Amino acid sequence: MRNLDVTTLRSFVAVADSGGVTRAAGFLHLTQSAVSMQLKRLEEVLDVSLLDRSGRTIALTASGEQLLVYARRMVALNDEVIGRLTDQAYEGEIVLGVPHDIVYPAIPQVLKQFHAAFPRVKVHLVSSYTRALKDKFGRGECDVILTTETSLDAGAQTLCCKPLKWVGAPGGAAWRQKPLKLAFGRLCTFRPRVVEALDTAGIPWDVIVETESDRTIEATVSADLAIHTMIEGTEPPHLERIDHGGVLPDLPLQQINLYGAHSSKGVIHDTLADYLRRAFSAPEHPKLKAV
Structure with missing residues (x-):
């Protein structure tokens, strides 16, 4: 009988969502070699190739795409079980990056809602320009960022235009x-x-x-x-x-885009992303096409 490790699955989901081992390692607060070792172990357990490493960027194989669906469910179920049976008081810190010009009026309300749900979790708000925030996100220094752009990168979600x-x-x-x-x-x-x-x-x-x-x-x-x-x-x-x-x-x-919403880092991360979606989703203007 072979068993899958939830920690390894969490790393696999992070790599798939972030598009690379380096960025995923930053999100997971692990070294790049540790994440690579976990992916290798997962491939050995399943005896399949999960990542296509032939190109300049990492892509999922057909087996990897199939596993990703199950991995998301297993990680989410694990977090739900831990949360319900231990009645844990969530603690920690999450880093949110927002461009200067869209902090008001939505972000104060988002922070207020999040604090009510997770009073022992600190939200570190980083306010900067879109270009700088995307660089920080790429290095794993921000968990979730909003951007103002006229295009959409892979893995991002447009909240409104x-x-x-x-x-x-x-x-x-x-x-x-x-x-x-x-x-x-x-x-x-x-x-x-x-x-x-x-x-x-x-x-x-x-x-x-x-x-x-x-x-x-x-x-x-x-x-x-x-x-x-x-x-x-x-x-x-x-x-x-x-x-x-x-x-x-x-x-x-201008598109207001959300990056990092699918990093599968648990209920804290998912809740903050959901509050941001609600605050900025507005079907007032037609959406621009992603490039």
Whole structure:
């Protein structure tokens, strides 16, 4: 009689979900060699090849795809049994990465709900730019991240699509100036598309504030010295959408994507991912196609 080890299955699911041993090792807080050894042991027990290692990235074989369905169920059932029979008080820490511009208004409510469900679990909130968050996620430094993008990577899930909107000071006139004065973050992923839209419309522009501080941008814009762009519904009370009557170009839709929702790290991880889905899922705009 051969028996499957749940720890090994958990590692297999993590590799399948993250697309590689290195990233899975970071999520599992194990060394890369330990995860590789577990996968090898699993293949030996089943006497099948689970991973196709012939390409530049790891892919599942047909046997691996079949096992993944069972592995998810077995890991989830294991966690459910442990939780119910031991009546454990969940403890620990989970790292959530969120871009600066979509922290409000949804994330405070998500954190409040999560704390009520797991009062002894610490959520370490990392707020940064999408590019930096994806790098951290790739190194296993974040368990779950949200991103704002116009595309979708493998393993991610689009929660909603919303348009970028021009924002300025309440009752401001900065949007009427020529050249148009802009305030942007140095690593802002919106900026290239905003500039492209302005160039296409033949509108001269000038970036007068380039910073890594959202507070600096908001102070400049609220003083009516420049304008900015934000995802619809995320603008703070001291800024407002500009009613420009078509003078400024329309801006592209942005996807709010969720990474790490299927890493099978247990009920804590799954619950946080579910709260994020509920907070951001909104069928207001058509979804963009993944690339």
